[in-house]
Each structure stands twice: as structure tokens, then as C-alpha cells.
Amino acid sequence: xxxxxxxxxxxxxxxxxxxxxxxxxxxxxxxxxxxxxxxxxxxxxxxxxxxxxxxxxxxxxxxxxxxxxxxxxxxxxxxxxxxxxxxxxxxxxxxxxxxxxxxxxxxxxxxxxxxxxxxxxxxxxxxxxxxxxxxxxxxxxxxxxxxxxxxxxxxxxxxxxxxxxxxxxxxxxxxxxxxxxxxxxxxxxxxxxxxxxxxxxxxxxxxxxxxxxxxxxxxxxxxxxxxxxxxxxxxxxxxxxxxxxxxxxxxxxxxxxxxxxxxxxxxxxxxxxx
Numbered sequence: 154x155x156x157x158x159x160x161x162x163x164x165x166x167x168x169x170x171x172x173x174x175x176x177x178x179x180x181x182x183x184x185x186x187x188x189x190x191x192x193x194x195x196x197x198x199x200x201x202x203x204x205x206x207x208x209x210x211x212x213x214x215x216x217x218x219x220x221x222x223x224x225x226x227x228x229x230x231x232x233x234x235x236x237x238x239x240x241x242x243x244x245x246x247x248x249x250x251x252x253x254x255x256x257x258x259x260x261x262x263x264x265x266x267x268x269x270x271x272x273x274x275x276x277x278x279x280x281x282x283x284x285x286x287x288x289x290x291x292x293x294x295x296x297x298x299x300x301x302x303x304x305x306x307x308x309x310x311x312x313x314x315x316x317x318x319x320x321x322x323x324x325x326x327x328x329x330x331x332x333x334x335x336x337x338x339x340x341x342x343x344x345x346x347x348x349x350x351x352x353x354x355x356x357x358x359x360x361x362x363x364x365x366x367x368x369x370x371x372x373x374x375x376x377x378x379x380x381x382x383x384x385x386x387x388x389x390x391x392x393x394x395x396x397x398x399x400x401x402x403x404x405x406x407x408x409x410x411x412x413x414x415x416x417x418x419x420x421x422x423x424x425x426x427x
Contacts, residue, residue, distance in 0.1 A: 275387035278419035291356035301328030315340035364389040375404035
């Protein structure tokens with residue numbers, strides 16, 4: 154089978170957003186580089202005009218297209234992937250890495266084509282906040298789980314019940330694998346949107362997605378969160394904080410804390426008593 158590979162040159166802040174959009178039009182493997190990233194898809198599903206429509210949403214982006222045999226991005230990723238340490242307390246590593254130094258938390262992942270290795274500022278910030286947030290005997294929902302890394306941290310922090318969702322087959326497969334690697338057993342993994350979640354008694358809800366999705370789904374998070382429950386949001390820029398806080402207030406979600414890293418932001422909101 155022949156595959157199409159595109160080489161995309163863009164600013165780092167746009168990489169995950171563009172990759173996410175390309176996933177939606179059939180690209181199934183990616184590798185990041187200093188200049189941007191490369192991705193591939195089967196030649197039969199490639200439509201250059203769709204790619205241009207995606208990239209036209211971002212400034213100063215260029216791309217080159219070439220036909221070639223599919224690259225084993227997992228192998229390439231292994232050559233370039235480095236472990237990450239979050240606040241000197243949590244080590245996120247791949248199965249082929251070892252570290253003799255003890256950490257409070259150690260998470261092992263094989264991210265494949267899924268998002269969330271801890272390297273991106275959004276994932277990093279939520280992991281850091283999870284380490285100071287009480288999860289003991291809490292019920293936690295992770296929306297758009299990706300690699301499952303945030304669900305894994307919730308388990309390590311003592312959550313009693315976990316529910317994780319994603320709409321992508323790769324993410325479901327990858328998170329299932331990573332849950333097994335980290336011996337996370339108290340989790341229900343669901344492929345689909347938030348409306349498949351009927352429970353309305355979560356103590357903590359985590360959503361690391363993007364601003365547009367978060368804005369459209371805040372009401373649904375609020376409906377499923379217990380009074381005084383915590384909602385952790387990331388996947389957006391500092392300049393988006395005001396809009397998200399204002400939308401959250403419509404659904405009795407009050408800002409408790411905000412953080413930023415490399416222009417990416419994180420919000421912790423609390424559901425207020427009506």
C-alpha cells in the first residue's frame with residue numbers, strides 16, 4: 154500500500170492543533186520536528202484540498218507532499234523521545250527508558266499516535282495540578298483521554314472510580330494499553346462524546362482538548378459534576394481564559410486557579426451550590 158507523507162512547517166504553538174485537525178481527515182501517524190511535523194495517511198484517502206483548508210486556518214504555515222512507503226513513526230519516536238519530569242515529582246517515561254532516581258509518581262506510556270506524553274505544556278500543567286489536588290476516594294472523568302496519562306495520574310493519586318472517553322480509535326487502543334502498563338484497573342473506557350456519560354456525581358472532571366470544544370461542552374461538564382467538584386481545563390491559550398471563565402460562570406463554575414506555561418493555560422474551576 155502506498156502512503157502520502159506531508160511535511161508541515163509551522164510555529165510550535167500550532168502543532169497539536171493542526172495534528173488534531175489532520176486526524177479528522179484521515180491522517181493516522183505523526184512525528185514532530187524542530188520545524189513542525191510530518192504526517193502520513195493512505196494514498197487512497199488523501200485529499201490535498203482538505204489539507205489546504207485545514208492549514209489555511211493558521212498563519213505562516215507551509216507544507217510539502219510526497220508519496221512514499223509508510224514510515225514506522227513508533228520506531229522514529231523511540232529514537233527521539235526523552236523522558237519528562239514534572240515538578241521534580243513525576244517521571245513520565247516510555248517502556249524503553251529507565252531511571253534509577255526515585256520519584257513520587259512514575260507513569261509509563263507508549264503514546265503511538267495519541268496526544269499526551271507530558272511534553273506539551275497543557276498536559277504538563279494538568280499533571281502538576283493533579284499532584285496537589287485531592288483525588289482520594291474520588292470519582293474522576295477524563296474527557297478526551299488521548300494516551301490516558303491524566304487518568305493514570307488520577308489512579309495513582311487514589312481515585313476510587315475512573316471513567317475515560319475519547320472519540321478516536323487510536324486513542325482508545327493506546328490508552329487501554331497504557332492503563333495495562335500502569336496497572337490501572339478501576340477504569341471504564343468509553344469511545345464517544347460526553348453525552349454518553351450518564352453519571353452526574355463526579356468529584357473531578359478533566360478536559361484537555363481545545364477552546365472551541367471546551368466552550369461548547371462546559372454546560373455538560375457542569376451537569377456531571379458534584380457540587381463543590383473540581384473541573385480542570387487545558388488545551389487553550391492565555392488569551393482564552395477570560396472567555397472560558399465567563400462561559401463557566403453561566404453554569405455555576407467559578408474560577409479557583411489559573412496557570413500558564415509557554416502561552417498555554419490551565420484553569421481549575423469549582424462548581425458552586427445553586
